[in-house]
Amino acid sequence: MDELLIPVCSSVEIVDSGKGRRFPVSVHGSDASGFVVRYAGIVYGYLNRCAHVPIALDWEEGQFFESSGLYLMCATHGAVYAPTTGKCEGGPCTGARLRKISVCEQDGQIYWSPDDYVRPALA
Numbered sequence: 001m002d003e004l005l006i007p008v009c010s011s012v013e014i015v016d017s018g019k020g021r022r023f024p025v026s027v028h029g030s031d032a033s034g035f036v037v038r039y040a041g042i043v044y045g046y047l048n049r050c051a052h053v054p055i056a057l058d059w060e061e062g063q064f065f066e067s068s069g070l071y072l073m074c075a076t077h078g079a080v081y082a083p084t085t086g087k088c089e090g091g092p093c094t095g096a097r098l099r100k101i102s103v104c105e106q107d108g109q110i111y112w113s114p115d116d117y118v119r120p121a122l123a
């Protein structure tokens, strides 16, 4: 079966180390969000859930990078994550990882793909 591709936004909206974009998902029947960011030209997707306490990373919607643009940062206690791997490189959950979500770009559009854990939004 072909992989399901769900549109997030257009590619030009997500610039290197700039604002990311949330998208609705469900996990075990509960509403949650995923997000996409771009780093060094490549789009990465993760579940918007800190590895320290399971809450959203961005205090201001779409604000995932810290000021240097090198790391994703959780707004609550400042855990920093490598954008390429989702691995926590510093903070209260060092060594833990964000949950990756499969994303791709096609024809100027960014898409995400559900898996066994991160499912399409319920509503």
Ligand code: FES
Pocket (backbone or CB within 6 Å): 050, 051, 052, 053, 054, 055, 074, 075, 076, 077, 078, 079, 091, 092
């Ligand atoms: S909730 Fe993210 S660092 Fe504590």
